[in-house]
Amino acid sequence: MNQQLNKLTELSVAPARVIVGLMSGTSLDGLDVALCRFLGAGTETKIELLNFKTISYTAEFKEELKSVSFKSSVDLQKVTLLNAYIGSYHASLILQCLSEWEFPAANVDLIASHGQTIFHAPASLHRLPEYPNATLQIGDGDHIAVKTGIITLSDFRQKHIAAGGEGAPLAVYGDFLMFCSPVENRILLNIGGIANFTFLPAGHKAELVFSTDVGPGNTLMDQFVQLHYPGKHYDENAAIANTGKVNDDLLNALLNDDFFALGFPKTTGPELFSLSYLDAARERSATTGLHNEDVLATLCEFTAVTISDAIKRSMNGLDAFEIYMSGGGMHNPLLVHKLSKLLGKELKDTNALAINPDAKEAVLFAVLANECVSGGQLSFGSRPGLPTVLMGKISLPA
Missing domain, CATH: 3.30.420.40 (ATPase, nucleotide binding domain)
Incomplete structure (x- = not known):
């Protein structure tokens, strides 16, 4: 042999x-x-x-x-x-x-x-x-x-x-093997360039596990920072977004895409959620003159809303679950605060489950x-x- x-x-x-x-x-x-x-x-x-x-x-x-x-x-x-x-x-x-x-x-x-x-x-x-x-x-x-x-x-x-x-x-495959609990319903939320989550019902019931992409994580925020702030790769500690205000017209335009109406599970990438996507939304909402910090604040809100909406839709009224984060987005304090407020839950990270989230x-x-x-x-x-x-x-x- x-x-x-x-x-x-x-x-x-x-x-x-x-x-x-x-x-x-x-x-x-x-x-x-x-x-x-x-x-x-x-x-x-x-x-x-x-x-x-x-x-x-x-x-x-x-x-x-x-x-x-x-x-x-x-x-x-x-x-x-x-x-x-x-x-x-x-x-x-x-x-x-x-x-x-x-x-x-x-x-x-x-x-x-x-x-x-x-x-x-x-x-x-x-x-x-x-x-x-x-x-x-x-x-x-x-x-x-x-x-x-x-x-x-x-x-x-x-x-x-x-x-x-x-x-x-x-x-979903690794989350099931690494993080299933016999007694706790868990959501493993990964906020990378694209955000996705896995729902792990209590008990090792593979046939009930659920996983999906939900939309942009950091990708639009990072792309915008790299274009408008030379030398920066991302908005560290949300320093820029924290100085801006969410623009509802731009937010609603960003949310107005067929992807968000699709059923679960689904998948996406920066091929859709690109600066062209942002530019089109700004044109439709007449916000092309918006200050950069307001755009970033709105993009952060956009990520938070799409994640929280997807979790709420998927859980269908179930409230008894804990959320464990990983990915670069967990280091964005503004995003984490918004998610915690929208979901009404404390967000932990996978350190609590003995795996370095990074x-x-x-x-x-x-x-x-x-x-x-x-x-x-x-x-x-x-x-x-x-x-x-x-x-x-x-x-x-x-």
């Missing part, structure tokens, strides 16, 4: 696995690297986060990513080159982290790489009836495997789409890799948007 295939077979039945999880989100700001130890799989999964680091991208590299991301027309040569470059670059960052942590690469069993999303195209967005849901992440897994010498799982979202889903959100998304993909290699016993039923599948393409280092 091929030595690497034999290693996979041994890993599938081993009592423990060490997995590096990688996440680079739609904010295009850096790579999250989580070193995890797993015991078991499925509902018996036990996770220890051994180390975690976020490595910020340079301003030049961010611009390279922006040039091919979330646009219907881009330079195909650059996409092709970045696919290989990002794979090799992420591999070097993994090796850098392992060296800093004094953890030998030979002791890592698997790498789980999300890749870099450059276009997400669910049918609800592209509206071309002859085409299916689709998504594209670059950062080739073979390059990671060969450069690190570690078996790599990547391109997780394609299987989800092939099985009838939209490729997002995938958080590491959660990277850990999620490590969970998906662990399930792909050693799990496969779960069933989420046959509901639309939540197929029961094992995800991740396997790249061997030799």
Whole structure:
């Protein structure tokens, strides 16, 4: 038997696995690297986060990513080159982290790489009836495997789409395995570039779990700051938005989109919620002359309203649940205050559940890799948007 295939077979039945999880989100700001130890799989999964680091991208590299991301027309040569470059670059960052942590690469069993999303195209967005849901992440897994010498799982979202889903959100699978409680109804709210949440009813009832994107998280606020405040990548501590006032006319125009009337689950991305979306809303509401701080205050309100409305609609009157946050949006005090007020609840973060909230998304993909290699016993039923599948393409280092 091929030595690497034999290693996979041994890993599938081993009592423990060490997995590096990688996440680079739609904010295009850096790579999250989580070193995890797993015991078991499925509902018996036990996770220890051994180390975690976020490595910020340079301003030049961010611009390279922006040039091919979330646009219907881009330079195909650059996409092709970045696919290989990002794979090799992420591999070097993994090796850098392992060296800093004094953890030998030979002791890592698997790498789980999300890749870099450059276009997400669910049918609800592209509206071309002859085409299916689709998504594209670059950062080739073979390059990671060969450069690190570690078996790599990547391109997780394609299987989800092939099985009838939209490729997002995938958080539901990891949230279920990491955070289900026998006694507490929980909402795991992730506010990244796009906001999504998973509802975990008390008890390990996979067939009742619910997950959906809800709309913009930080993406519109971040894009606006980057355009109008050179050198800033986001509104740190909501310092700018706190000096502005919400404009109801602009808010109502932002909320006036067919996406928000769609049923759950659904998915979206910066392809819809872009500066063009904001500009169109400002034109419709005659607010093109609005001060920047008022625009940011309104965008923050927009994110808060869409998240709270989606949670209220989904819960259908149920009030007995706790909310645990992750993602960059949890560091925005104005947004968190607005959400808490709209939902009438204290918002916690996943530190309360023993997982660093900044590491959660990277850990999620490590969970998906662990399930792909050693799990496969779960069933989420046959509901639309939540197929029961094992995800991740396997790249061997030799």
